[in-house]
Amino acid sequence: MKSFIARIRPALVYILAIIIGTSLQFDGRFLGSLGLQADFLLVFPLLTGMGYGPRDGLIIGLVSGFFRDYLAGRYFGGGMFCTFLLGWGSGYLPVVRGKLRLAFYALMVIAATVIFQFIGAFLVFIGQSFQPRTNLLWILGKMGSNLPWLIVKNLVLTGILIIVHYILPPYPRSDRDYGGPMIRFEPGESNV
Amino acid sequence: MNRSKGPRIIVVVVLAIVILAILMLSTIPDSSPFSILTAPIAKVVNPIYRGLRSVAGSVSGWFSSLRDTEEIRQENERLKLENARLAHELSQNQDAIQQYENLKDALQIKTRFDRYTIKGGYILTDGFTGWFDLYRINLGREDGINVSPENSYAVVDAGSFLLGRLYSSDVNSSKVMPLIHEGFAINAVVGEGTAAINMRVRGDVQLRSQGLCLADNISGQSILKVGDIVKTSGVGGHFPPGLVIGTVQELRFSKTGAIQSAIIKPSAPEENRSVVFVLIGENE
Numbered sequence: 001m002k003s004f005i006a007r008i009r010p011a012l013v014y015i016l017a018i019i020i021g022t023s024l025q026f027d028g029r030f031l032g033s034l035g036l037q038a039d040f041l042l043v044f045p046l047l048t049g050m051g052y053g054p055r056d057g058l059i060i061g062l063v064s065g066f067f068r069d070y071l072a073g074r075y076f077g078g079g080m081f082c083t084f085l086l087g088w089g090s091g092y093l094p095v096v097r098g099k100l101r102l103a104f105y106a107l108m109v110i111a112a113t114v115i116f117q118f119i120g121a122f123l124v125f126i127g128q129s130f131q132p133r134t135n136l137l138w139i140l141g142k143m144g145s146n147l148p149w150l151i152v153k154n155l156v157l158t159g160i161l162i163i164v165h166y167i168l169p170p171y172p173r174s175d176r177d178y179g180g181p182m183i184r185f186e187p188g189e190s191n192v
Numbered sequence: 193m194n195r196s197k198g199p200r201i202i203v204v205v206v207l208a209i210v211i212l213a214i215l216m217l218s219t220i221p222d223s224s225p226f227s228i229l230t231a232p233i234a235k236v237v238n239p240i241y242r243g244l245r246s247v248a249g250s251v252s253g254w255f256s257s258l259r260d261t262e263e264i265r266q267e268n269e270r271l272k273l274e275n276a277r278l279a280h281e282l283s284q285n286q287d288a289i290q291q292y293e294n295l296k297d298a299l300q301i302k303t304r305f306d307r308y309t310i311k312g313g314y315i316l317t318d319g320f321t322g323w324f325d326l327y328r329i330n331l332g333r334e335d336g337i338n339v340s341p342e343n344s345y346a347v348v349d350a351g352s353f354l355l356g357r358l359y360s361s362d363v364n365s366s367k368v369m370p371l372i373h374e375g376f377a378i379n380a381v382v383g384e385g386t387a388a389i390n391m392r393v394r395g396d397v398q399l400r401s402q403g404l405c406l407a408d409n410i411s412g413q414s415i416l417k418v419g420d421i422v423k424t425s426g427v428g429g430h431f432p433p434g435l436v437i438g439t440v441q442e443l444r445f446s447k448t449g450a451i452q453s454a455i456i457k458p459s460a461p462e463e464n465r466s467v468v469f470v471l472i473g474e475n476e
Contacts, residue, residue, distance in 0.1 A: 026317035026327075055198060072325040076217075077214040088199075092198065129374065
């Protein structure tokens with residue numbers, strides 16, 4: 001029984017996180033009324049990939065994208081495609097240990113937020129149904145003006161997810177070292 | 193943290209191709225296989241979202257109740273706790289009264305649109321980006337709603353103000369495309385009889401962020417003025433005529449001085465929306 005629970009623990013933790021995260025992201029009355037909705041379905045696959053590798057990142061990216069499309073997407077597959085690539089790709093980023101780990105997470109969250117806003121602007125541009133079409137630069141400018149606040153919210157969410165992960169990690173903690181590329185910033189360690 | 197080994201590249205490529213195929217298929221109207229495929233998930237997740245939304249509503253109601261009783265809390269510590277509890281109960285009751293009022297108003301709608309059955313539903317999830325997001329309600333095929341290119345349904349609020357239309361439906365939920373969404377368009381009319389001005393009302397990328405929409409293809413332009421009330425024309429048969437869309441807020445003129453388009457301010461209030469009504473025609 002114990003080994004069975006240990007086996008399904010990652011799935012349980014991931015499902016719980018996605019259900020609660022999406023319900024907060026897509027609830028316009030609670031956080032939305034205060035303008036505090038962060039993009040959970042972007043940050044979560046990114047952090048999962050960075051933390052647990054490309055396989056977990058890919059699966060969580062797929063599931064996150066599915067929920068994004070299912071709950072609020074006009075077409076099915078767009079969100080899935082983007083977040084599945086994000087989760088998978090983030091699994092190949094180097095592991096940073098030590099003091100700069102949080103800074104590395106923050107940098108990646110900022111980069112992913114900016115890239116997704118650009119992709120979003122492009123999708124809005126090509127998805128226009130009526131003529132005359134709105135200029136891509138106008139859409140980029142409008143999305144760009146919302147970008148700093150969205151980055152702040154995503155960074156706060158990243159902090160919350162790191163704390164929640166510390167309390168309830170999907171996998172039991174282990175001392176085993178990761179064999180892939182790794183950057184260390186601990187005193188006395190070699191850098192790479 | 194241990195990182196998993198990456199899947200084979202061929203798996204990733206195949207997945208990417210499958211997802212892109214799904215994306216292309218989903219752009220075709222009436223791509224019903226998706227709603228069938230998502231039915232089991234909908235059965236499980238929609239009640240969960242409904243429950244979580246209720247909890248979130250209760251929590252935020254509780255916090256607002258505490259905020260409202262701030263003065264009393266300063267006066268007396270014992271009364272503070274009592275007041276918070278009572279205020280929490282009161283907010284719950286007010287919610288129930290509000291739901292009752294909404295249903296009562298819906299019955300008034302029914303007298304105006306008696307060829308249509310009115311189904312009341314709750315919003316399960318709102319949009320997020322404000323650019324291309326739709327929102328989901330808890331009415332689906334089990335409630336007699338079956339969205340297809342031939343079947344569209346008007347979604348209104350308790351005051352019979354148009355909110356949008358149903359975009360797709362699955363077993364127990366549907367997606368609503370809001371009036372201000374870039375993909376929304378409807379035939380509309382200002383005035384009645386021979387003085388009626390016909391137009392198309394649609395969402396616009398630039399106006400969406402301001403909560404506005406656009407009217408173009410306007411006939412009888414010379415008599416259209418700011419403040420006119422725009423209603424559905426009933427052309428097309430899916431939406432009943434006479435549903436209030438909004439009011440003309442601004443007119444846009446061409447170089448020749450003719451009215452080119454008009455900016456419409458939707459009448460349905462944006463805030464505190466939790467209950468919506470779907471109008472289902474008799475023949476559906």
